[in-house]
Structures are given as structure tokens and as C-alpha cells.
Amino acid sequence: xxxxxxxxxxxxxLGLLGAVVFAGCRxxxxxxxxxxxxxxxxxxxxxxxNYFATLARPNTGVESVLVRxxxxxxxxxxxxxxxxxxxxxxxxxxxxxxQELYHPDRIATPLRRVGDxxxxxxxxxxxxxxxxELAARLNDHLVNPDSIAMITAPLRGTLGTVVQQFSENYGLxxxxxxxxxxxxxxxAFNRMYGQxxxxxxxxxxxxxxxxxxxxxxxHWHAPLHYNWHYGEFRGETGGRGKLVQxxxxxxxxxxxxxxxxxxNPGTEGxxxxxxxxxxxDSREGxxxxxxxxxxxxxxxxxxxxxxxxxxxxxxxxxxxxxxDFAANQPGVAIGGGLAAAQTNGLYNMTAVYMLNALVxxxxxxxxxxxxxxxxxxxxxxxxxxxxxxDFQRLADDIRANKINAVLIRGxxxxxxxxxxxxxxxxxxxxxxFIASFSNFMDETTLVADLVLPDMATLESWGDDxxxxxxxxxxxxxxxxxxxxxxxxxxxxxxxxxLVDDLGGRTTINLPWTNMQDxxxxxxxxxxxxxxxxxxxxxxxxxxWVAVLQRGGWWDTNATGGAPQAPDLSQDPGPxxxxxxxxxxxxxxxxxxxxxxxxxxxxxxxLPWLQATPDPITTAVWSTWVEVNPRDADALDVRxxxxxxxxxxxxxxxxxxxxxPATAPGTVSVPMGQGHxxxxxxxxxxxxNVMEVLDAISDETTGAFAWGATxxxxxxxxxxxxxxxxxxxxVAQTLPHRTVYEISTGNGGGAH
Amino acid sequence: xxxxxxxxxxxxxxxxxxxxxxxxxxQSENNIPINEPDxxxxxxxxxxxxxxxxxxxxxxxxxxxxxxxxxxxxxxxxCESVCPVFATYHNNEGLNVQVYNRCIGTRFCANNDxxxxxxxxxxxxxxxxxxxxxxxxxxxxxxRGIMEKCTFCIQRIRRTTRDAGMEGREVxxxxxxxxxxxxxxxxxxxxxxxxxxxxxxxxLREDGRQYRILDHLGTEPSVHYLAKIDPYAASEGEHA
Numbered sequence: 001x002x003x004x005x006x007x008x009x010x011x012x013x014l015g016l017l018g019a020v021v022f023a024g025c026r027x028x029x030x031x032x033x034x035x036x037x038x039x040x041x042x043x044x045x046x047x048x049x050n051y052f053a054t055l056a057r058p059n060t061g062v063e064s065v066l067v068r069x070x071x072x073x074x075x076x077x078x079x080x081x082x083x084x085x086x087x088x089x090x091x092x093x094x095x096x097x098x099q100e101l102y103h104p105d106r107i108a109t110p111l112r113r114v115g116d117x118x119x120x121x122x123x124x125x126x127x128x129x130x131x132x133e134l135a136a137r138l139n140d141h142l143v144n145p146d147s148i149a150m151i152t153a154p155l156r157g158t159l160g161t162v163v164q165q166f167s168e169n170y171g172l173x174x175x176x177x178x179x180x181x182x183x184x185x186x187x188a189f190n191r192m193y194g195q196x197x198x199x200x201x202x203x204x205x206x207x208x209x210x211x212x213x214x215x216x217x218x219h220w221h222a223p224l225h226y227n228w229h230y231g232e233f234r235g236e237t238g239g240r241g242k243l244v245q246x247x248x249x250x251x252x253x254x255x256x257x258x259x260x261x262x263x264n265p266g267t268e269g270x271x272x273x274x275x276x277x278x279x280x281d282s283r284e285g286x287x288x289x290x291x292x293x294x295x296x297x298x299x300x301x302x303x304x305x306x307x308x309x310x311x312x313x314x315x316x317x318x319x320x321x322x323x324d325f326a327a328n329q330p331g332v333a334i335g336g337g338l339a340a341a342q343t344n345g346l347y348n349m350t351a352v353y354m355l356n357a358l359v360x361x362x363x364x365x366x367x368x369x370x371x372x373x374x375x376x377x378x379x380x381x382x383x384x385x386x387x388x389x390d391f392q393r394l395a396d397d398i399r400a401n402k403i404n405a406v407l408i409r410g411x412x413x414x415x416x417x418x419x420x421x422x423x424x425x426x427x428x429x430x431x432x433f434i435a436s437f438s439n440f441m442d443e444t445t446l447v448a449d450l451v452l453p454d455m456a457t458l459e460s461w462g463d464d465x466x467x468x469x470x471x472x473x474x475x476x477x478x479x480x481x482x483x484x485x486x487x488x489x490x491x492x493x494x495x496x497x498l499v500d501d502l503g504g505r506t507t508i509n510l511p512w513t514n515m516q517d518x519x520x521x522x523x524x525x526x527x528x529x530x531x532x533x534x535x536x537x538x539x540x541x542x543x544w545v546a547v548l549q550r551g552g553w554w555d556t557n558a559t560g561g562a563p564q565a566p567d568l569s570q571d572p573g574p575x576x577x578x579x580x581x582x583x584x585x586x587x588x589x590x591x592x593x594x595x596x597x598x599x600x601x602x603x604x605x606l607p608w609l610q611a612t613p614d615p616i617t618t619a620v621w622s623t624w625v626e627v628n629p630r631d632a633d634a635l636d637v638r639x640x641x642x643x644x645x646x647x648x649x650x651x652x653x654x655x656x657x658x659x660p661a662t663a664p665g666t667v668s669v670p671m672g673q674g675h676x677x678x679x680x681x682x683x684x685x686x687x688n689v690m691e692v693l694d695a696i697s698d699e700t701t702g703a704f705a706w707g708a709t710x711x712x713x714x715x716x717x718x719x720x721x722x723x724x725x726x727x728x729x730v731a732q733t734l735p736h737r738t739v740y741e742i743s744t745g746n747g748g749g750a751h
Numbered sequence: 752x753x754x755x756x757x758x759x760x761x762x763x764x765x766x767x768x769x770x771x772x773x774x775x776x777x778q779s780e781n782n783i784p785i786n787e788p789d790x791x792x793x794x795x796x797x798x799x800x801x802x803x804x805x806x807x808x809x810x811x812x813x814x815x816x817x818x819x820x821x822x823x824x825x826x827x828x829x830c831e832s833v834c835p836v837f838a839t840y841h842n843n844e845g846l847n848v849q850v851y852n853r854c855i856g857t858r859f860c861a862n863n864d865x866x867x868x869x870x871x872x873x874x875x876x877x878x879x880x881x882x883x884x885x886x887x888x889x890x891x892x893x894x895r896g897i898m899e900k901c902t903f904c905i906q907r908i909r910r911t912t913r914d915a916g917m918e919g920r921e922v923x924x925x926x927x928x929x930x931x932x933x934x935x936x937x938x939x940x941x942x943x944x945x946x947x948x949x950x951x952x953x954x955l956r957e958d959g960r961q962y963r964i965l966d967h968l969g970t971e972p973s974v975h976y977l978a979k980i981d982p983y984a985a986s987e988g989e990h991a
Contacts, residue, residue, distance in 0.1 A: 073884045076779055078933055089936040092775035104879035217768045224936050231766045231937030240765075240980060255815040256768050259983055262811055485881075597771065608775050611786035611796070615769035616815060618804060621788040628810060660806050661813040685788075723791040725801065729867035740764060740805060740818045741962050741978035 053080050053551030055464055055478035057457045058093030059599030060223050062156075062464045064551045065090055065097075067481045074098055074458050074482050080551045082533075084470035091224045092597060096606040101456040101485060103605065105679035106439050108486040111451040117428045118447050120677065127489060130452055134494075135501035137405060137433045137450075142502070145171035147404040149394060153383075153411050154178055157463040157475075158518040159492045160380030165509045166495050170502075172407075175394065178385040179416030179600035179671070179690075182221075183703035184340040186384055188349035192566040193362070196382045197371045199560075200468040201332050203229035205366035208324065208331030209243045211253060212268045212352045213339030218252035218615070219594040220336050222468050230256070242328065244321060246271065246313075247338060249591040249668050250661035252615050261321070262663050265589050265707055266577025267311040268339035269348035270302060274311075275322035276351070276358055277301035284326035286360025289565075293358055296568050300351075300575070329359055330366025338591060341707035342577045345698035350572040363563030370560030371469035376525045378509070379475075381465040389702030391417060392695060398426040405433040409491050410454065414443035415675060415688060416600050418695040418704075420649040437491045440605055442678045453488040455480075460490045461515040463522060463552075474554035475526065477519065477547060490515050520544065526553045573700035580694035581648045581710035588631075589666045590647065590711045592689045601672030601688070605679040614670065617657050618725035623686030625713070626659040626668040635713055640721050644714040645669065649694045652687040655722050667713065757845035758903050759945035759973035760932070761955035762819050765980045766939035769802045769817035773931035773940065780904060780930035782890045784876035797870040799901040800931050816979060819940065821931070822847060822868045822901035823964070826971035830860035830869060838898070845945070845973055846903055854897040861898060865965050869900045903942070904929035924950040945973065 049070040056065045056077060064083035068076040077095045081088035100106075110130035115121025125133075141148055150167050154176040167174040182198070189195045201216070203209055203226060216226040233241040245257035246268065254260040263271055276297045279285045285293075301307075304315050311318075325331055335352030342348060353368075361367025373381035391413065397403055406427065414424030427434060428447040436448035445451055454460075462478035492515040499510060512518040527543040530536065532555030537543035547553050579589070597612040598604045610621050617624060625645060627637065637643060641656045645667070654669055662668060674688030694709045777783065777800045786796040800821040807814040824847045831839050831847065838853035839860050861869040875895040878886070886892065889906040893899045908927050915922045924943050932940040943952035952975070955961070960978040 070888055075885060075887055076930075088933070090772065090776070090934055091936065092771045092934075095772075095775045095779050095934070098779060098885045099882065102881045102884045104881045106881075217770065223770075227768055227770055227772075227936035228938075230768060231939065234763075234766050234937070234980075242982070250810075250813065250815070252769060255817075258981065260811075260813075485884075607785045607787075608778060611791075612771050612775055613802070615771060615802065615804065615817070620786070620791055660809045661815065663810055721792055723788050725791065725796065725798070726804070728791065728794050728796060739803075739964060740816050741960075741976070742816075742984045743960050743978040743980050744982055744984055 049075070051078075052479065052481040053477075053549060054458065054481050055462060055476055056090070056094035056097040058091065058097060059603045060091055060093045060219060061221070062466065062476065063090055063094045063224055064476045065094055066551075067458060069481050072482060074101055083476060083551050084474060084554055085222065085225045085466045087228055089224060089228055092612055093599075093603060093609060094224070096603060096608045097457055099606045099608055100439070101458050101482070103440070103679065105441070105605070106456070106486050107441060107451060107453040110453065110487075113449045120441065120446055122451065127487065130450060131494070131497065131501065133450060134435055134452070135498060137435075138498070138502060141404040141433070142170060144404065146173060147402060149173040149175060149403055149406045151175045151177055151406060151408045151411060151413065153409075154385045156380050156383045156465045156467060158379060158522055159462055159515065160383065161378055162492045162495055162510065162515070162518060164380060169508050169510070173394075175390060176383065176385045177391065177411040177413050177416070180594050180706070181341075181385060181388055181704040183385060183387040183701050184345040184349050184698055185336050187346055187701045188353055191570050192350065192353060192568065193370070193561075193564060194567070195370055195561070197373060198468040200369040200371060200471050201226070201334050202330075202366050202369050202471075203241075203332065204232040206233065206330050206332045207239065207241050207366065208328035209233070209241060210321065210325050210331065210333045210355070211243070211245050211247075211257070212272060212333070212335040212348070213247045214334040214336035215247075215251040215253045215593070216334065217256055218596050219599060222466075225468070242324070248589065248663060248666055249338060249593060250616065250659070251337070251593065252596060255616060261313060261317060264310065264312045265338065265591065265666070266342040266344055266348070266579075268335065269344060269351035270307055270575060271311045271313060271318065272333070272335075272348070272351040272355055273297065273301045274304065274307040274318050275325065276355055278319050278322035279326045279358055282323065282326070284323065285358040289358050289360050292565055293354065293568070296354070325355070326359055330361050330364060331359065332356060332361060332367050338707040340698075340703070341705055343696060343699050343705045343708050344574050344577045345703060345705060346700040347572045347575050350568070354566065354568070357566045362566070363561065369471040371467065371471060372473050372558060372560045374465040374475050375473050375529060375555070375558065376475070376522055379463075379465060379522060381467065383467060387702035388417070388695060388697050388704035391423065392421060395421050395423050395426045398430045401430055403431055405435070406431050407435050407437070408444055408448070409437040412442040412444045412602065414447070415690065417690060418649065418693045419688070419691040421695045437494065439488065440679050443676060446677045452494060453486060455484060455488045455490040458482055459484045459488065461519050462492075463519050470554065471560055472554060472556050473532070473558040474552065475522070476552035477523070479548050492518065523547055531555055532558070571700070573698065577708060579708050579710050580696055583710065586647065586710035586712045587665065588711050588713060590645070590692065590709045591666050591668045592671055592693065592706055593668060595670040595672035598672040601675065604672050604675055604682040604685070607681045610681055610685065613725040616661070617659065619657060619722055620725065621685055621723045623652075623654045623670060623673045623689070624657040624722060625654040626657050626662045627713070628662040628664045628666070629658050629660055631664055632656065632658045635715065637713070637715055640719045642716045642718045642720060644716055645692055645711050646714060647692040647694065647709050647711045649709070650691045652689065652691050653716065654687060655720060657722060667711065755843065755946060757945045757973065758824070758908065758927075759845065759943065759952050759956070759975065760903070761941040761952045761975045761977065763939045763941070763955070763977040764816070764818060765960075765977060766937040767802070767817045767819055768937055769804065770936060771802060772934040772936055773800050773819060774798055774802065776930040776934035777901075779885070780887055780890070781902070782886050782892050785878065795871075795873050797899070799868070799870070799899075814981070818964075818976070820866060820868060821974065823866055823970070823972035823974045824903060825973065827969060829863045829865070829968070829970055833859040833863045835859070844908070846905060847900075848905070849898060849900055849902070851891055851893055851897050851899070856896040856898065858898065865968060865970075869898050871898055872896060
């Protein structure tokens with residue numbers, strides 16, 4: 001029965017009878033425990049709560065968090081104040097980890113496919129049956145281990161070790177998938193400085209930040225950490241730093257920059273080299289670096305008028321930015337995002353990162369900081385993904401029936417690769433056996449034969465070597481903070497359990513029985529080191545408790561590599577970008593971007609993140625296309641018009657959002673939506689921009705050039721109001737009355 | 752113990768990046784119903800703290816300005832005086848308090864609130880059974896037909912005050928941290944006792960960039976903003 005508010009008041013007045021009526025309502029017992037009665041806030045009654053340090057793994061990167069647990073339920077995520085990458089802060093995305101744990105569409109038991117592939121018909125089976133079947137099917141195909149592909153997200157820490165070792169022991173093909181490929185930036189640093197790990201940009205101590213396409217405040221590398229850096233960068237101590245964002249799209253970082261400079265897509269490298277030439281010519285760089293780099297810069301830099309024409313940036317601006325950058329040291333140049341997602345991505349990144357070398361800020365405070373690996377051998381410290389090209393080859397091999405089994409965990413390439421690759425279709429039609437270790441029925445899991453639900457992050461053991469890191473050795477630990485909510489099993493535990501079933505070579509370098517054991521072994525090695533943030537314990541058990549309480553271990557004295565001269569001997573590829581789609585037929589550059597809250601779409605199933613407004617457009621629960629006002633006039637479209645976005649590869653529909661900051665000739669569409677299967681909150685929302693992106697890659701690294709597709713827009717004649725926060729409340733401002741104030745920062749106050 | 756407190760907040764607009772961490776932290780802490788797609792179309796989405804985005808200019812000279820907006824906990828709150836049942840009142844710690852089980856849903860307060868930071872529950876809040884496990888046991892789930900708004904996380908103020916009392920010490924600056932302030936990665940939000948001259952928030956109130964939104968209405972907001980710094984601003988001064 002439903003109890004109305006009026007009835008509640010009535011029954012409450014009847015004392016004992018009220019209790020009887022409540023019992024008759026059959027509200028589950030759990031709710032009485034989990035929810036406080038209706039009381040005024042001052043009278044709240046407290047139960048016992050506990051805080052546990054563990055990790056959250058949202059789409060924006062791993063964060064060390066404290067979880068408030070009350071009566072066995074996780075209630076709140078808070079940043080770990082000790083951990084150097086968090087400093088007590090946490091992101092919106094980390095908070096939503098709670099909704100992953102308690103999601104109503106979590107897969108509760110192992111499933112076996114009974115219907116056709118992709119029909120979504122599964123039967124629930126026991127874990128014993130599931131593991132027997134998995135072992136049997138793998139044993140069938142192990143005669144040809146190269147026909148078995150293991151696909152996971154890029155993994156660091158002991159799980160990375162377990163997966164890598166398991167794959168190596170059997171000779172399986174191992175792939176790490178990330179939809180927004182970071183290969184280009186990694187390759188640039190690897191080639192120039194021999195660094196395997198991503199560096200950290202010391203924005204906090206910089207006076208000047210020159211960012212080429214790296215949207216580090218929203219979705220690039222370690223946004224939580226860089227947001228913290230940004231707060232310090234804007235702080236009072238040491239003066240207020242200046243941020244210049246050079247990017248064809250008005251990203252969140254561009255919105256927060258002191259100055260946003262539009263540059264034609266793919267010409268960032270040409271621009272950076274022109275700036276390097278200015279610095280060189282005016283002798284404003286570091287003397288040693290100028291001597292070393294002179295030949296390279298003079299050989300590669302193009303004449304100023306060519307640069308101006310190619311980039312769309314005026315000579316005055318190029319010169320003033322170059323002088324400012326050189327004069328305001330320490331400063332740092334950062335490159336990534338759209339600048340790297342081009343067919344000449346590596347060229348762009350090499351040119352941008354050369355600027356740092358030129359002013360001599362590599363390995364220095366306020367510049368580029370290198371990160372050392374974890375101090376424990378065999379723990380994976382670098383999570384490099386395979387470039388898109390590897391997945392294209394895999395799709396070809398699948399189509400050629402060279403792949404007999406796919407083990408896939410926690411990634412959704414059927415949604416996250418360009419539709420023209422037909423990856424999902426190849427999996428569905430040509431792979432004899434697919435096992436998915438997933439909590440949710442995403443597009444890839446939908447075609448699996450066996451679904452083995454993983455543990456949620458807050459239920460499992462694990463660890464992480466932060467990348468980018470704090471500039472010194474650090475290991476973060478993850479412990480289960482609640483009992484498993486469904487019958488899941490941790491992926492690592494399943495692999496380690498398979499060791500017995502498969503026999504043979506599996507035990508090589510895999511001495512652990514489960515992930516807890518693996519993480520403990522790692523902690524033991526840290527204990528033996530007896531240095532860093534947790535030290536001087538004579539007993540390992542005491543150390544183990546202490547290190548779990550702190551959420552990890554780090555040693556501020558164990559810093560990364562010393563500054564070194566860049567190696568520019570390898571060919572960085574072509575300087576000119578190429579695009580899919582001719583400019584006459586497809587007049588707009590499509591500049592896609594990872595959704596601020598949902599990233600590539602791996603968190604699209606979490607309602608808090610669906611309902612989090614995009615910071616620039618304030619749009620929610622949808623896919624929109626940002627169009628410049630003049631372009632919108634020319635196309636005769638306005639907000640809420642539904643348009644067809646057509647590329648040589650495909651068509652999607654999206655609602656128009658007229659954005660005054662969108663550059664003419666470009667349009668922007670967020671990634672992450674358009675799921676046909678991924679739980680009730682993601683399904684049927686918006687469209688997937690991957691369906692129009694061409695599967696073209698950076699010519700040198702093979703990384704996905706997701707910024708290199710051109711499109712045309714066509715009105716459909718249909719309209720649907722944009723779901724957005726903007727306009728939710730009526731502004732009640734009066735002319736000449738303040739809503740926000742601006743200070744030029746010259747010691748002046750507000751007005 | 753008998754210190755007269757006046758809780759307040761400082762918002763440094765120069766540090767706010769618009770990242771939305773505060774928005775989701777608040778929703779998690781305060782059992783705010785899931786804002787489903789239709790709620791936005793009906794203009795009935797609930798966000799106790801929100802990030803307002805203002806446009807200035809057009810491409811290429813375009814700026815987006817972010818202003819975090821929450822209940823301003825005014826000293827002379829226009830929403831309080833119109834409540835016929837005293838569901839909203841000012842307490843002795845400077846908080847604009849909403850008593851849910853007094854509220855009869857006239858919505859007069861929302862009508863009188865110039866900041867649009869009061870929200871009416873047009874529906875009974877609905878969560879799937881499993882998601883209810885996350886609900887904060889310290890915070891009442893508001894039923895249909897009543898108003899709700901930012902409380903400055905009164906449950907955290909109470910918990911901290913009580914814990915300090917049990918430990919026999921005074922509440923110090925920085926002890927009470929509302930969920931939004933706790934999450935803010937750039938430290939743009941600062942919370943504390945405005946009556947404590949040594950508190951960080953009292954210090955920021957004296958900053959040259961300090962201003963209060965809709966200050967001319969004379970409501971004496973307890974949220975103090977620090978102006979955004981823009982060395983390239985077209986002109987220094989006010990924007991509406």
C-alpha cells in the first residue's frame with residue numbers, strides 16, 4: 001500500500017497503531033536501516049560509520065579516495081587527504097563510483113548465452129559451471145594460443161602484472177584498449193627522452209602555461225591532479241600564472257585560459273616550430289638548448305607567412321606568445337588532445353614538447369617532471385594502450401577467422417572504435433568463443449558467450465602506480481570497503497584460479513592464489529624497503545594495516561630522471577595533416593571531444609554523470625553538435641533543430657547547440673553516448689560520434705586520429721528541445737547590477 | 752561553547768574551473784533525487800549548488816565565465832519572511848534553515864528568492880531499490896510537495912560540533928567542511944565562521960576582489976565572491 005503524507009500524519013498521531021500500519025506497508029527492512037526517519041536536521045541520529053582508504057577508477061583516471069561506510073553500505077566518496085595525487089579532493093566522476101556499485105543493472109551472476117549472438121538472451125549459471133566452461137573452452141583453443149586474444153583496458157599495478165604474465169605464459173595475444181588513444185604523447189616522450197612513463201607538468205609552480213590542445217582541466221591525463229595544480233597556479237603565492245590555450249575547439253581549459261587562440265586543426269606543430277624559431281632568433285631560450293636545437297628548428301620551421309596562412313594565427317600573436325613564453329619562466333608547454341589526434345599527431349607533439357627543451361625547463365620545477373616507476377620489480381608502472389592500428393589488424397584477423405577466442409575485460413571496443421572498422425560485427429560473426437568479464441551488459445558483452453561479472457571497484461583488491469605520477473615513487477592501494485553486492489568475482493582472481501584448471505605453464509611468475517595475496521606480496525616488498533611515507537614497522541602485519549589506512553605508499557625523495565637533452569633523431573612524420581572527406585563536399589572540421597563527465601562513454605551508465613551538465617553548453621542526457629552562430633544562420637538552423645552529421649563513413653543525428661565560441665567551419669560533438677546496450681541510464685540516449693569518425697591514424701604511431709574527419713550538416717526539419725541546465729532558472733538580474741565581476745588583476749578591487 | 756557563529760562561504764571565481772565536482776558531491780551527500788532527462792525539460796532539475804556559465808562576446812573574442820551558485824544564507828533573507836508556517840527561518844548560527852516537516856509547499860519562498868536556489872519537490876523522489884543503499888543516513892529524503900535547498904551541510908556542522916564537544920575542544924577553522932568545499936579540486940570554495948576574525952573565510956571577505964551577488968537587494972548574503980581575474984578583459988567592472 002502507498003502511504004500518503006496526509007495518512008502518515010494521521011497514523012503518527014495514533015501511537016502504537018502507527019507502528020502496525022508501517023509494518024503492513026512491507027517496506028523492506030533494509031530501508032529502515034539505510035534511511036533516517038523524517039526529522040528536522042538538528043535531531044538527526046547517528047549510527048556508526050567508518051572511513052576506508054581505497055581507489056576509485058572513473059573514466060578520468062585512478063583516484064585515491066576515502067569511502068564513508070555505514071552499516072555495510074558505501075555512502076560517500078571523499079578525496080584521500082594524504083595521497084599526493086588527490087590531496088583530499090575528488091572528481092564528480094569518482095563520486096559516481098558509488099552508483100557503479102549499487103547500479104540496478106549490474107550483472108548479478110555469471111551468464112551463458114542461449115539465444116542468438118547480440119539478442120541478449122542469457123541464462124544464469126553458477127560460478128563453478130562458468131569457470132569449468134571457461135577452462136574447457138580455453139583448453140580447446142590453447143593448441144593455438146595465438147588465436148586467443150586478451151583485451152583489457154591499459155592496466156597498471158599487480159593486475160597489470162597478472163594479466164601480462166598470464167598472457168605471456170600461454171602466448172596469448174594481449175591488447176590494451178582505450179578509445180581516446182594517448183599513444184602519440186607517450187611516443188613523443190619515449191623518443192625524445194627515453195621515458196616510458198607519462199611525465200607530469202608542474203603547472204602549480206609554473207608562471208606561464210602554453211597548452212596546445214591538452215584539455216587538462218576536463219579530460220586529459222590526470223584532470224583531478226591538474227585541477228588542483230591550477231588552483232595553486234591561480235593562487236596568491238608567487239603571483240598569478242598565465243594560461244594560454246591554443247586549440248581549434250573552445251574546451252573547458254580554453255574557457256579557463258587567460259587567452260584562447262584558435263588554430264587550424266592539425267597545424268599546432270607548425271605553430272610551435274614558428275614560436276621556437278622566434279625564441280631562437282631573439283636568443284631568448286636556454287643557451288645550451290639553443291645550440292643543440294638550432295639546426296633542427298631552422299631546418300623544420302616554415303617561413304612566417306606560410307605559418308600564418310596554414311595556422312590561421314597572425315604573426316603578431318605568434319611572436320608575442322613566443323616572447324611571453326620565453327620571458328615568463330618557469331613555464332611549460334603542454335600538447336595533447338586534438339593536437340595529437342591528427343594524422344600528423346607525432347609531428348605536432350614533437351614540435352610542442354621541443355619548446356620545453358628550448359627554454360630549458362625539462363626536469364625542473366615549474367616545467368616537465370619525469371616520473372620514476374614503482375620501486376618494485378614486476379609491477380606494471382606504465383599503462384600504454386595499443387594504437388588503433390593494432391585493433392584494425394585484429395579486426396582483419398578476426399574476419400580472416402584467425403581468432404578462436406576473445407577474453408575481454410572492462411572495455412567496450414564495439415562502441416569505442418570507429419564504426420567503419422566493424423569491430424563489433426566481426427566479433428559477433430567470426431569469433432567462436434567470447435568471454436566478457438563485465439559488470440554491465442555493454443555492446444561488447446552483449447555478443448559474448450560467457451559473461452563473468454567482475455567485482456565493482458569498491459569491492460576488490462588492487463593497486464595503482466599513478467600515471468602521470470607526483471614526480472616521485474608512489475603506489476596507491478585498493479581494498480574492498482564493502483561486501484560484494486552481487487555474485488561477482490574479481491577478474492584477477494578468476495585468472496589466478498584458472499592456473500589450476502589449465503595447468504602447465506600458468507604458474508610461471510604467478511605465485512599468488514588471489515589478488516589480495518598479490519597486493520600483500522607487493523606491500524611486503526615496500527615494507528622491506530623501510531623508507532617513504534610508511535616506514536619503521538618491525539612487523540609486516542602492522543605495516544600492512546598502516547599502509548592500507550593511508551591508501552598507499554610514496555617516497556618524496558625518490559624522484560624521477562634528471563634533465564637530459566632531447567633526442568630528435570627519429571622521423572616525427574609529416575608536418576601536414578590530412579583529413580577524411582574533401583573540403584568541398586564536407587565543409588566542416590568535426591572536432592569531437594571526450595564528454596566532460598562520461599569520457600569515452602565508459603561511465604555513460606551512471607545517472608549522476610548523465611545528469612552532470614557539460615560545463616560549456618550545460619547540456620545533459622544527450623548528444624549535441626556545437627555550431628558557430630554564423631554557420632547556423634547559413635545552414636538556417638537554430639538550437640534544438642535536429643541535424644544529420646554526415647562524413648564519408650557514416651551518419652548520425654544530433655541536436656544543434658549554437659555556441660558563440662565555436663570557430664566558423666568547425667563543429668563539435670561529445671563522445672560517449674549512443675549506447676544500444678549499457679543499462680537503463682545509457683541506452684537510447686544520444687548518438688555515438690564514433691559512427692561518423694573515419695578509422696584513420698597518426699602516420700607514424702598508428703594512433704587513432706579522432707580529430708581528422710570532415711563532415712557536412714543537413715537539416716532534418718525535426719526539432720527537439722535540448723536537455724540542458726542553461727535557462728533552468730529565470731535570471732532576475734537588473735541592468736547594471738552584478739552577477740559576476742571581473743578584475744584585471746592589477747591590484748585593483750572589484751567594482 | 753557559547754560562541755555565536757555565523758557560517759559563511761567564500762567563492763573564488765578566479766579558481767573555479769567549472770568542473771562540476773561540487774555539484775555531484777552535493778547530490779551524493781544530500782540525497783538529491785536523480786535528475787532525469789524530463790526534469791531538465793520541465794525546468795525542475797534539482798541542484799543545490801550549480802555552476803552558472805555566462806557568455807561574453809563572440810568568436811574569436813569570446814569568454815565563458817563560471818559562477819558557482821548556491822543558497823546565499825542571507826542575514827535578511829527574503830524567503831524567510833514569507834513562509835506562512837515558519838518552515839524556513841534563520842538560526843543563531845547564520846544558517847537559513849528549511850524544516851521539511853513543517854513545509855506545506857506554498858512555494859512563496861521560491862517566489863521570493865532572487866537567486867533561484869530553492870527547489871520544490873514536484874514528485875516523490877524515486878531511486879531504484881539498489882541505489883537507495885547509497886543514500887546518506889544523516890540526511891532526510893524529502894517527500895513530494897516540499898521545498899528544499901542548500902543547508903551548508905548542516906549534518907556535517909552538527910557532527911563536527913558534537914564530536915568536538917565530546918573531545919572537549921572548540922570547533923576550529925577548517926573543521927567543518929561541506930561536501931562541495933571538500934571536493935573542490937582547485938580550492939575555489941572556502942567555508943568557515945565569518946565571526947571568527949582569524950578564519951580563512953573572514954580573511955577572504957576582506958580581499959580587494961570581494962563582492963556579493965545581488966548585493967543591492969540588501970539581503971546581506973553570507974556567500975562572498977572574489978572577482979574573476981582577467982588581464983585581457985575588455986573593460987574592468989561589472990557585467991550582468
